Amino acid sequence: MRHPHTRTTRTARRRLLGALGAGLLCTAGLAVPAAATPAVTLAARTPLTTAPAQTPALADGLALTPPMGFNNWNSTHCRADFNETMVKGIADLFVAKGLKDAGYQYVNLDDCWALPNRDANGKLVPDPARFPNGIKAVADYVHSKGLKLGIYTSAGIKTCNSAGFPGALGHEYSDAQQFADWGVDYLKYDNCNNLGVDAQVRYRTMRDALRATGRPIVYSICEWGENKPWEWAADVGNLWRTTGDISDDWGSMVSILKQNLPLAPYAGPGHWNDPDMLEVGNGGMTDTEYRSHFSLWSIMAAPLLIGTDLRKATPATFDILDNKDIIGVDQDPLGKQGTVVSSGGGRWVIAKEMKDGSRAVALFNESGTAQRIATTASAVGLPAAPAYTVRDLWQHRDDNTAGTLAATVPAHGTVLLRVSTDPRWATHPPAVELGLDGSPLLEAATPVTLTGTVTDLGRTPARRVSVSLTGPAGWTVRPTSATTAAVLPTGRTLRTGWRVTAPAGTPAGAYDLTLRARYRSPSGEQVTSALPLSASVVVRPPAGTSYLSDLPWLSASSGWGPVERDTSNGESAAGDGHPITIGGTVYAKGLGAHAPSDISFYAGRACTKVRADVGVDDEKGLKGTVAFEIWADGTKVAATGVLTNAMPAQPLTADVTGAQVVRLVVTDGGDGNDSDHADWADAALTC
Template identity: 75%
Template sequence: MRHLHTRTARRRVVGALAAGLLCTVGLAAPALAAPTENLAAAEDVSPAVDDGLALTPPMGFNNWNSTHCRAEFNEDMVKGIADIFVEKGLKDAGYQYVNLDDCWALPSRDANGKLVPDPARFPNGISAVADYVHSKGLKLGIYTSAGTKTCNDAGFPGALGHEYSDAQQFADWGVDYLKYDNCNNQGVDALSRYTTMRDALQAASRTTGRPIVYSICEWGENKPWEWASEVGHLWRTTGDISDSWGSMLSILKQNLPLDEYAGPGQWNDPDMLEVGNGGMTDTEYRSHFSMWSIMAAPLLIGSDLRRASDETFDILGNREVIAVDQDPLGEQGKVLSSEGGRWVVAKEMRDGSRTVALFNETGSAQRVATTAQAVGLPDAGAYTLRDLWQHRSYNTAGTISATVPAHGTVLVRVATDTRWAKNPPAVELGLDGSLLTEAGKKVTLTSTVTDLGRTAAKQVSVQLSGPKGWAVRATSPATVNSLPTGRSLRTSWKVTAPDGTAAGSYDLKLKATYRSPTGVRAESVLPLTASVVVAPPSGVSSLGDLPWLSTTNGWGPVERNTSNGENEAGDGNPLTVGGVVWADGLGVHAESSVEYYTGKACETVTAQVGVDDEEGADGSVAFEIWADGTKVASTGVLTNSQAAQAISADVTGAQVVRLVVTDGGDGITSDHGDWADAQLAC
């Protein structure tokens, strides 16, 4: 997959064949005999992919994340997506491929061993769909697996042993893109089975004149980045993505270190986009799109565009961000720093500029900073800085910095440019002080407006606003006539949520307006989130019953008093570690974080922790307890073979306590972690 994200989930599909699923390049394994047609057609095939395809990362749509195998996945839907590409400007923005995923075929081949499109879903066959998509100036993609069956529970025909016949059918139908999955592969060596399909696609291309982009989807099991550039055009580097912040973040972290392997015609693929599917906020989706673009990842829309919001189209259609992904130089962005979840990733562009992502993975606003020279630009007196989400240009003396909202990304393009002075100076907004408040109690905050430009900011004014009914008052000057380079305007504020305000998250906005020396008006806005919280009760409480501030989870939601079910809330099982069942606690999936407000009134956190028994032998995780940004307790790596382990931490004086589960350092497999009998003493 693609579809089935954990090894355990894949075992549910292949049953008794599970032992043969995972293979290592070079490991001797019994292979299916190659049909005679394969041996004949394989002659004179180039040993490497060098065909001019996918010189920039493929862009398009795949139905799986939004429809799976539901009945709505059919010919009408596919044609409708092609129509939307044209009507909404996605085609003009660069999206090309309309790709079918699993479930397009009947469960059995015909008497001649050929694949048969499902007549209920595709009554006119795949060729007719391809003709329609091509008539819109777009391209069609299709899916199968490098095994005897695909990954779906129904087990549609895979291509193992039928590579040349299937590739010829795809080419005859007018298919332009193949996603080749990894289920039911019978233990056949990964390099061998993916190379065979490469050879088959090239043979079909010679007979039909139709080139096919080849997407290798073996989940990063065998480090395809080390060998797949001579086999396909892109390769999955991770397991499947899900529509959650934790899943996206985990996959991002796995793909970022692989920058050296990407380039024109050979791309790291961290899986499809979840933008618009509803499991993340728009801020998180902008981060998702920004980071996939700076990584030069394929941009395959995974949401149902028939139901997409205007904001979803705005994100997916941002041409300045798309231009980063599609830059012809083909560089994948490189990580310059990541301390404390504050990431700086820089990508060299063909025109000599640099795109820089200031990415904040944490749950609170953070300052993220670098310099023009640090990202690889030559020393210059000033630079032009273009904000790719605000679509505004500024000048900077060399500092590239921003206070980035929780889970947000500021994406800028920076260049040496003799015309920098025509742009207003860049300013950085900041806000010091806790955005956690109890209803009816005043909190003190301090805003800063800092001039990052080579020129002064004139007539500077700053405003902090909150929800209707909140008291927000400046207690020091909020204006200044001139702000020279490097200087800051600091303003103190008193903020009060009215008595009776319900616990939850509320939007604040810090806004600065100013003018350049030539009179050009500019503004900068920092969206913020304040949390109205309730003091924890005295005594000992179960963390499975207390309200949390925030959660992130690798797959599905964090569960209260059950294990993690991976899909909808409430679909878990009793918490069970080492055969012992626990009545209360938290069920999570690495990477995971759960935050609680403790209001400096609590002393200890205790729990029994381990990998839930439902995950077989694959799970390995580590547990951590953090108090106000400091790790105060941790376990080593725990596996499913171990009994629950006690963990406790002194959290005296902490305002926020955070429970973290990592993947144990070996990537995410079946990493269901249980915080059993988790208690907070206050």
């Protein structure tokens, strides 16, 4: 769960409690079995090329595929509308909207369901304002819908909410029995206020307590990956958090993805890596980004726990959450987590072995511009074959391919495919790849030339091919070469030049273009394929030297919170930063970001230099390690190496002569991105 105080405050509190550990145990009067107190030596992480040596998974028959359901925290936190009415309403929507039929099963309560104090007998007391009929009545209602109920507590003396609701440390057996008596089917067990008690001791004690109830309860270990639970928890819980809390923004989602991907060897039926709940529908990302989120969690065999208030969800949100083709990837009974095939230049190929021998393949574009991403059937682990059937799981369409798997993927987008050696491949049309060469950056009233491509990837030819490019109303889009081809054999491409002009006075911003191809398969089937694209109308920067914080950017992403102009990054909403301060020096101008971040500006081939004083903002104390880079188009032209908060601002200057686009990039210094507040102080562009 996410907490109302900052991540750094929570980290500091955990460290303080860990340091006080033994003394607090005596003060609190907690009983920890003596036999469980010796330190446990964790095994070194096993290289990804070999299977890790693990204790066998829990033999409880639970969570043989990743759990699917709902958790209220990401959308409601502790608001008053988290109550019995909401929970019942979610259960009703699971049935009415087809989510139950799609596989969603658990309706889970997070923190704030209880009163702050136990009763005279040491029992947990549901908050009567939120749950006037108690938890058992809610469980009974959820069960009547053919669903299951989950609940939350912490492996500490208090839960993670700042109000401090009762945790289960020292009360494991009585709390577990209460949960069982209420009819609970799932327990999320958090990590706050743990008094420094060894994590393995705390989580094993609750495992044993749940087992003693005799009720099947899925056990979710939520210790944020601090003690590498993937190395020891396979026989303790059914799933374990591998990272800190997710946030409803692009940078957070990608950061968690990168932390969870290397842990694939540790996942399997009954024991899953958990990169935290879904943010789909909460409003902090675009639908394209949410489709990536859902695709990537599914190919990682992650639990799919809806984190949005379904009572307010849009049709687009339901379309994402109810995609049964993609859910089928997540729920494949073989239980393999997808692994990285390649990732250069933000072009990710991730492949997952499926029980039927097919492969799920994600073509994921991390970058802020559309990119072609390609791989082959052989590279993702399929045997040699004359041809393959490839199903696009977002388009719900089957094609045949001679072996190439490729697509132009929009910025922050994901194409998810399922590829097999299905002998019926010839009954499907040939796969056709659409692309657009050239930079879709336009100054109003100034034409640009783009080249559209249509390539037959199939084993069979595409016949009677025609192509079109459309733009916004009022734009001029004219072909400068052939738009048709009688036939495209395997591997052949139809190239069409397009002259595109935005009308004078068109405001700067992003605009939609669509490249379409129509063709017939050998059997005569008519096929239409479309590639949505984005063109940006841009304004040439003024002559002279300008502060970058005064210029419009093409795109901006940040690990936590948005990029800020002339303040530091505040990690949450826009405008929550402070004056930029590095090494005690305060700067009135600049850009505040949080690693990893990427900010791009249009230079129009008219600029010569970028300069800035860069460093970690003082507001984080002695925390944060980052590295700064400046890119001119596709070339890195300046970099700092790793900087820490203890270092003063470093001057960074780059020659960007002739560049169309300039990018300011911050990485996390290789140690994760906690507290990585990165300032581009006095950043300026000379043109």
